[in-house]
Amino acid sequence: MTKNVYTVKQVNAYIKNMFTQDFMLNRIYVKGEVSNCKYHTSGHIYFSLKDESGTIACVMFAGQRSGLAFRMSEGQQVIVFGSVSVYERSGSYQLYAREIRLDGEGQLFERFQELKRRLEEMGMFAPEYKQPIPRYVKKVGVVTAPTGAAVRDIMNISARRNPYVQLILYPAKVQGEGAAESIVRGIHMLGQTDVDVIIVGRGGGSMEDLWAFNEEIVARAIFECQIPVISAVGHETDTTISDYAADLRAPTPSAAAELAVYDVRQVQSYLEETSLKLRKLLGQELKVNRMRLHQYWTRMKVRHPRQRLLDQQQRAADYEDRLRAGMEDRLLKARHRLALYIEKVKALSPLEKLNHGYAYVQDERGRSVRSISGICKGENLSVYVTDGVICAEVREVKEEKHG
Numbered sequence: 155m156t157k158n159v160y161t162v163k164q165v166n167a168y169i170k171n172m173f174t175q176d177f178m179l180n181r182i183y184v185k186g187e188v189s190n191c192k193y194h195t196s197g198h199i200y201f202s203l204k205d206e207s208g209t210i211a212c213v214m215f216a217g218q219r220s221g222l223a224f225r226m227s228e229g230q231q232v233i234v235f236g237s238v239s240v241y242e243r244s245g246s247y248q249l250y251a252r253e254i255r256l257d258g259e260g261q262l263f264e265r266f267q268e269l270k271r272r273l274e275e276m277g278m279f280a281p282e283y284k285q286p287i288p289r290y291v292k293k294v295g296v297v298t299a300p301t302g303a304a305v306r307d308i309m310n311i312s313a314r315r316n317p318y319v320q321l322i323l324y325p326a327k328v329q330g331e332g333a334a335e336s337i338v339r340g341i342h343m344l345g346q347t348d349v350d351v352i353i354v355g356r357g358g359g360s361m362e363d364l365w366a367f368n369e370e371i372v373a374r375a376i377f378e379c380q381i382p383v384i385s386a387v388g389h390e391t392d393t394t395i396s397d398y399a400a401d402l403r404a405p406t407p408s409a410a411a412e413l414a415v416y417d418v419r420q421v422q423s424y425l426e427e428t429s430l431k432l433r434k435l436l437g438q439e440l441k442v443n444r445m446r447l448h449q450y451w452t453r454m455k456v457r458h459p460r461q462r463l464l465d466q467q468q469r470a471a472d473y474e475d476r477l478r479a480g481m482e483d484r485l486l487k488a489r490h491r492l493a494l495y496i497e498k499v500k501a502l503s504p505l506e507k508l509n510h511g512y513a514y515v516q517d518e519r520g521r522s523v524r525s526i527s528g529i530c531k532g533e534n535l536s537v538y539v540t541d542g543v544i545c546a547e548v549r550e551v552k553e554e555k556h557g
Contacts, residue, residue, distance in 0.1 A: 163242065170240035173247065179238040183267070184210065184249055185257055188230045201226060203234060203249065211248040212236075221253035221391055231257035253391070255361075262361050266368050269395055273370070278377045279398045285382040287402050287413065288350045290421075293320045294414050295344035295352040295381070297337055300325035304357045304386070304407040311411035316418040322349055328356040333366035338375040345379045352379065353410045354396060355386030367394040376400050386410030514538040526551050 160168075173179050186203030193199055197216025202209050212234060214222065226232070235253040240246070255263065273279065294312065298304050300323065312319055324340035327333045337354065344352050354376065356364070366372065367387045376383045376399040385400035386407040397403040404410035455461060515523040516536045523529060529551055537544040 162245070166240060166242040166245050169245075169247075170242060173239045181235075182238060182249075183233055183235050183263075185231070185233045186210070188226055188228060188232055191226050191228055199226065199251075203232070211246065212251055213248055214251040214254065218252050221251070223389075223391055224256065226254065233257050233263060262365060262368075266361070266395070269368065269370060269373075270398065273373055273395065273399070278373060283377070285401045287382050287384065290416055291319060291350035291414060293322060293347075293349040295347065295349035296321055296323045297326050297340035297344065297352060297354045298323070298356050298407070299328045302357055304355060307406075307408040308353060308411040311408055312415045315412065315415045318418065319415050322347065328366060329359070329363050330366075334369035334372050337366060337372050341372075341375040341379055341383070345381050349381060351414050352381050352383045353386055353404075353407070353414055354383055354400070355404070355407050355410060356388070357407065358389040358392060364388050364392060364394055367396040369395070372396055373399040384410045384414055513544075526553060 184203055186205050189202045189204050189209070191199070191201040197219065199214040199219075199222075201212050201214075203212055204210075214236075221235075233255050234249060234251045235255075236249050236251040238247055238249050241248055277283070296305065296308055298308070305323065309321060312321055322344065324344055326340040327336035341352065341354065354367075354372075356367075358364075361368075364387055367385070373395045376385070376396055382401045384402045384404050385394070385396040386404040386409065387394045387396055388406075390405035402413060404413050514537070516538070517523055517529070518534050523535065529535075529548055531548050531551060533548045535546050535548060537546055
């Protein structure tokens with residue numbers, strides 16, 4: 155038994171990946187007869203393509219129905235453009251159609267494919283050569299038939315989107331003999347004017363009707379034009395060589411007018427919104443600057459010499475008040491201390507003693523008499539009392555013992 159064993163899902167996924175990586179199978183044209191054609195209620199179309207040698211299953215999903223311009227039926231000869239891939243659930247491959255055309259245009263289609271391949275190899279479709287379409291145009295050149303739906307659609311949509319844009323029409327022949335040369339002359343003539351962009355196109359039709367826009371001279375004129383060119387040929391499903399060579403492809407002439415001409419109402423709305431935003435931003439900026447100016451004014455006011463002088467005066471006044479309060483406090487405390495000292499001195503003063511009934515005695519020599527020692531009979535003494543001095547003579551000295 156081999157080591158590598160795969161599930162059916164893995165094998166189908168691997169095969170599908172091989173199909174996906176094959177470039178040819180991703181963009182392939184298959185010609186055949188329609189059989190087993192069924193329109194599903196979902197919008198999908200299931201059918202088969204067959205020829206004398208075999209059959210291939212096909213499906214066109216509802217999202218690709220824009221690539222079908224007619225109703226398919228049994229037995230039709232068609233050319234289907236799409237990709238071949240594997241449907242993993244059944245393990246079968248099928249053609250996923252993106253565009254289906256009747257085979258009556260087979261030879262023209264081959265010429266179309268050959269010219270497309272050759273011009274693509276020459277680099278005429280390369281994106282690096284595409285010119286940007288100006289956003290705001292003043293003049294638009296139009297190369298198309300002077301009558302018909304295409305020019306009317308361009309005029310109507312242009313007038314609706316921006317009536318100030320000028321349209322310059324080159325009335326070209328867009329179908330039949332000499333149509334390609336007429337289109338080229340229109341491109342060359344408008345390319346020498348001051349138009350901002352050129353629209354080249356026409357309304358829808360069969361491949362034969364649109365063939366003038368598949369001519370090489372038209373593609374070269376578009377590629378070599380120094381003014382940006384918008385190709386607008388046929389309906390959305392129609393594709394021409396001009397579409398590949400142009401700087402921008404529009405699915406219809408109406409769409410080309412919308413791509414070329416800016417909507418002045420949107421510009422006005424944008425300008426109004428921008429004006430509101432600017433006013434709002436300006437208001438916010440003014441508010442911030444006013445606050446900043448107020449801060450600067452406050453700082454300048456604080457730092458002004460007059461303010462500093464006032465601050466110094468206030469500080470000096472504060473110091474004066476504090477000094478006066480301190481001096482008064484010290485004076486009050488000194489008065490308290492002085493009162494205390496006075497009371498103490500008064501308590502020690504002989505006069506205070508005298509007021510309490512005591513007397514103060516001095517001998518003849520002015521010494522204070524505190525004892526009988528040294529006092530003799532007949533000696534004169536001075537006795538001080540509250541209201542005067544008594545002069546006395548010692549008549550007798552007695553000694554007393556105090557217990």
